[in-house]
Amino acid sequence: MVMCPFIDYINHAPSGTACNVFERASGYEVVADRDYAAGEEILATYGAHSNDKLLVHYGFICHSGPDSNHPTPNPDDDIRLDHILLPALTPTIRTQLQDVGFLGGYALLPATNELCFKTQVAVRAMLLTCNEWEYFVANGEDLGEDQSNAVRNFMEPLLSQYLAEAAENFVRIAFRREDAIDMNNEFGLLDTRWTQIAQALEDFLNSAH
Secondary structure: OOOOHHHHOOEEOOOOOOEEEEEEOOEEEEEOOOOOOOOOOOEEOOOOOOHHHHHHHHOOOOOOOOOOOOOOOOOOOOEEOHHHHHHHOOHHHHHHHHHOOOOOOOEEEOOOOEEOHHHHHHHHHHHOOHHHHHHHHHHOOOOOOOOHHHHHHHHHHHHHHHHHHHHHHHHHHHHHHHOOHHHHHHHHHHHHHHHHHHHHHHHHHHOOO
């Protein structure tokens, strides 16, 4: 698509909120998702990318929250949890998860306020018997009693730890911002991203069991 300036100039919007781009036998085709008014910007989707990936690869993030034009979270976004969850897993459990392709890639999903399936699998590996865990991996539901609350209880201290990390980063960003006026926009993006992370963590921690 970078060889087709018309498409390459189109800005990004999350999945399901923008025009569709198709690769046809004759080339690329942009199909409007709705009627557009004269002068209204047309957006397309670069892919189902989280805000972390958009920030690293493209230098922007999709804004969300009550003070933005997009009050609901980016449906493609996720808050990665590997750095807090992996250290909480025993070496035996990590090996067990690696054998079935579930080691790493853990996330909190802001759009649904849920832990992703891989996270559910990893935590249950710590909590359940082998038979119960294997049943959940294969069927996506618990063999006996629903273990969702047990998973939540396991994750809450880790997510609280992550929330404290976010608070520390707000202080670091504010400190660095004072000494780098020319990079105010860059630090603004980091501040916004950490705000999104903190909000997602708070939403989950404050939600009812």
